[in-house]
Amino acid sequence: MRKGFHGLFTCAIIILLLASCTATKFVPDGFYLLDEVKIHTDNKNVRPSSLKMYVRQNSNAKWFSLIKTQLYVYNLSGRDSTKWGNKFLRRIGDAPVIYNESEALRSQEEIMKAVHNMGYMAAIVKKTTKVKKKKIKLLYDVTVGEPYIIQSLKLDINDTKIDSLLRQDSVKSLLREGMIFDVNVLDAERQRITNKLLQNGYYKFNKDYIGYTADTVRNTYNVDLTLHLRAYRAHENDSAEAHKQYQINEINFITDYDVLQSSALSSVNINDSIHYKGFPIYYKDKLYLRPKVLTDNLRFASGDIYKEQDVQQTYSSFGRLSALKYTNIRFIETQVGDTAKLNCYVMLTKSKHKSIAFEVEGTNSAGDLGAAASVSFQNRNLFHGSETFMVKFRGAYEVISGLQAGYSNNNYTEFGVETSINFPNFLFPFVSSDFKRRIRATTEFGLQYNYQLRPEFLRTMASASWSYKWSQRLKIQHKIDLINIGFLYLPRISPKFREDYINKGQNDIFQYNYQDRLIINMGYSYHYNSTGGSIVNNTISSDSYSVRFNFESAGNIMYALSRATNIRKNDNGEYAILGIPYAQYIKGEFDFAKNIRIDHRNSLAFHVGMGVAVPYGNAKTIPFEKQYFSGGANSVRGWSVRDLGPGSFAGKGSLMDQSGDIKLDASIEYRSKLFWKFQGALFIDAGNIWTIRDYANQPGGVFKFNRFYKQIAVAYGLGLRLDLDFFILRFDGGMKAINPAYETKKEHYPIINPKFSRDFAFHFAVGYPF
Structure with missing residues (x-):
């Protein structure tokens, strides 16, 4: 080889x-x-x-x-x-x-x-x-030579209101005496001042009204800089006048605006109107949103000083309403007495409220091929408040290979249904309207049911959830899972599977996860993306980084109630509710990724992620759905999915054996544009999983501080990506470099003695690995 x-x-x-x-x-x-x-x-x-x-x-x-x-x-x-x-x-x-x-x-x-x-x-x-x-x-x-330095800085502002505003905000000025005379910084200061004035009623202000005079001192590198405020002129030949500070006058809603028609208000097709709390609302045929929904998403009111930030927040608020396709906010100047005022028109275009989608996909579970199909229905305006209702039905079928004799069939069948309803506001009793408006959160309630029929067992899972999501400054996203109740029920287990894996008493994970189980958990997740709210498929385009943090806990409240009421434990030493034991654990995850742009065709991406899940109290192990696994398209790519670890454990062909409570992943990837829509990648991955407790069926899998670093697996490889703008198809081929499953030098370091049939893994996925 x-x-x-x-x-x-x-x-x-x-x-x-x-x-x-x-x-x-x-x-x-x-x-x-x-x-x-x-x-x-x-x-x-x-x-x-x-x-x-x-x-x-x-x-x-x-x-x-x-x-x-x-x-x-x-x-x-x-x-x-x-x-x-x-x-x-x-x-x-x-x-x-x-x-x-x-x-x-x-x-x-x-x-x-x-x-x-x-x-x-x-x-x-x-x-x-x-x-x-x-x-x-x-x-x-x-x-380069010597830089020119700003020796003195003066303001020439012949407007007392604006002069007062800027002097109050002088600590934020980008200009300082003694700094380099950088034209880029001067231009950034013009934009900063413009933003400040737009936040204080100066609707017609732009940075062209700010200019500079720079006088150099003879035979020196010193500059005397003066910032000027030019007077307002509607047209070049008009006489100069003071800049006007505007207030909001009337606010009107037009709910059936067609963006393909003329933008003139006279051409808008409306035939009816109502007044709600002083707000005129114009519509065609039928008003499809409740008036309160419209007014609650405004971030300014009649009589307020015009603020650009309030307008942008209003755009953001209406943009969260799935019942709307476009939002356009227009202001028309009007003179009321001696005060400059603006009439506001919030022009809305509704989206298609109902839709049906079909999906067909191929599946590959550890080499077993199958097919799945789903159909979903969505209503984006269920109660005329832009509530999104969704229901989805899914079915899947796989042929399972590698089963020993003694099973009645080798087919895997799955049926599932899920439904959810999302409200575009924060729903919680005894919370004020002002708080709901400030937090701008969405509320989601969901129900799921899943039926799995395998040769080894019949398993059903049902769950219900209540969660909140909201964003800050477009870059930060929060999610709170207030409560998530899951019920795992196994009405049938094959006698052979029970005898081979459960009754032997050597596998605590099998014993724990093949019993009826109740999981009641709550959690919080935080995500920061430096590029903001927009999704950028091509990460070569700019420097960026992201931080993710997740925390969840389960069973604590139930455990406290069980102890307080002194209920009896079952034969396995667990507290149970109506005869069903519940899980108890805490789980935390951290993930950091950074992309460094080298040039317009090349970038370098880094990633590190770690997670810990700790069972305690009413549980001896973590539920299988909450455990970690390693290998696969988004982990150490020299191994197939769920094929690495824990620790130095080589595995015995069972997915249940190769899971853990601790995970560590790190990657570095060089990305380069090739031709047309193709990109290439060179990568090195490292990581593994470990268990917290020492299980007999996973020798070498327990985490130990004096040994874990010797069990970190390393892989290297090549990747090809097809960038289709709206999504990316990814093909990765990884080779093992360091394999912790072996102790001999020849097999522990396959990078020195590569064997393609043993060390290569191919992966197909959608999207970047991090």
Whole structure:
């Protein structure tokens, strides 16, 4: 096998060398291939990476910042561009970038302007080239020089109201005496002042009304800076006047606005109206939302000073209503006496309230193939308050392989139904309306039932839940599971399965999880995403990071009541309710992921996650549905799903054996755009799971501080992603590098002695692994 790897590696090197020799195949005589572009600066405060965006012409893209694969693919095509094979190679490849002197000079000018804007007015950018055969390397050498410093700072504001507002907020100013004269910071201060005034009634204000005068002191690098406030002009030739501070006048609702029609109010198709608490509400034929829903989602009122933030919060509030498709808030200026006022029109477009969806999917459970189908119905305006009601039916079938003799069949059948209703507000007794409005939470009630018929057993699961969700500043999401009641019922267990796995008394996990069980838990989850509320599939686009935290506990209240009432325990030493024992545990999880953008085609992603689940009180182990497993598309990708651990335990072919109470995962992944919608990845994964207690059927699986780090599994591999914008298809191939299931050096370190049939795992998934 090692010879095979060496041969493959040698072939790859030869192909790359041959391809590199033909890199200039399509470069005309007298022209040069732009082989490389570099920027060098003599000041660490001016980073070359911040200047790359000003380069007008870059060399051909490299896969993983190393190989110009697409250029080589293009050069594999023949001279005849009419042949389909040559057309295909050119379509998926990249044509050579021919050096353009004028573009290079423009880049030089743009880089110089950018450095000057950073405050280094004396900076010089020198362009140099190095030619070798038909290739050219381009270098921009930036000599930064001394920065210009703001020596004095003055405000020229001939408006007493605005002057008072800005002086009250002066501590937040971005400008300071002694700072570098950075044009970017000056522009950011203009935007900060604009935002401040938009929050205080200045509806028509924009940053063009703010300007600067900068006077340099002769023979020095000092600048005297003055910030000016320009007077308001409706048109360029109009006379100057003071900026007006606006108040909200009337607020009107138009509930049947068609975004495809003219935006003029006179063209809106309405034929009826009502007044609710002083708010005119216009509609066509029938009002589909209760008036209170409309007014409760407003974040401003008649008589308030105009605040841009209140308008954006109103957009956000109406955006949470699934009964609406679009929201458009318009303001029309009106003069009432000597006061400038705004009439507001909240224009709403309703969504399609009812829908039916069908889904068909293939399933693969530890190599057993099957199929599943589901149908769901959704009503997004059940009680005319934008309540979302959903009901879903699902069925699945699988053929189970590897069963021993003694079972009546080898088929797995599953039926399930779930229903939920989501309210767009916080529902809880004895809570004030002001609190409900501030928290902006949604409330969800859900019911689920699942029927599983396997050769080994018949199992049914039923659950009911009550939860809340809300967001903060678009970047933070909270969820509280106020209560979640689950009931596990096993009316039938195969005699052979009971004899082989349960009655032997060696597997506490089997014994615990194949009994009727009640799980009553509550929990809280926190999620922060630095990119905000929008979902970005292509994580190469920007630097970002996310933090997740989850905590849940079960059985504590029931345990306290059981102890207080002194009820009798069952034969297994457990408290039970109506003869059904309940689970008791606490569980906490933490997850951190970070993406670092290298350039527009490459990024580096990191991930670390850990979790601990501790059974206590009324339980000896964690319910199977709450336990951890390792391996698979989102874990250590050198192992199949649920095929790793716990600890150094090699497994015996049972999913129940390879679960644990502690989990650790870490990954690093280099991501690169390839061609068209394809991306590539190189990754290294590490992690494992462990148990808290030492079980006889899982030797080597218990967590110990002096040993766990020796049991961390490591894998490496390659991945291919197909980015379809709305979702990503992912194909990953992982190889084991360190296998804790073996002690001998040869098998413990398969990276040294790889065996493809033993060490390789293939994964197909949707979305990024983290």
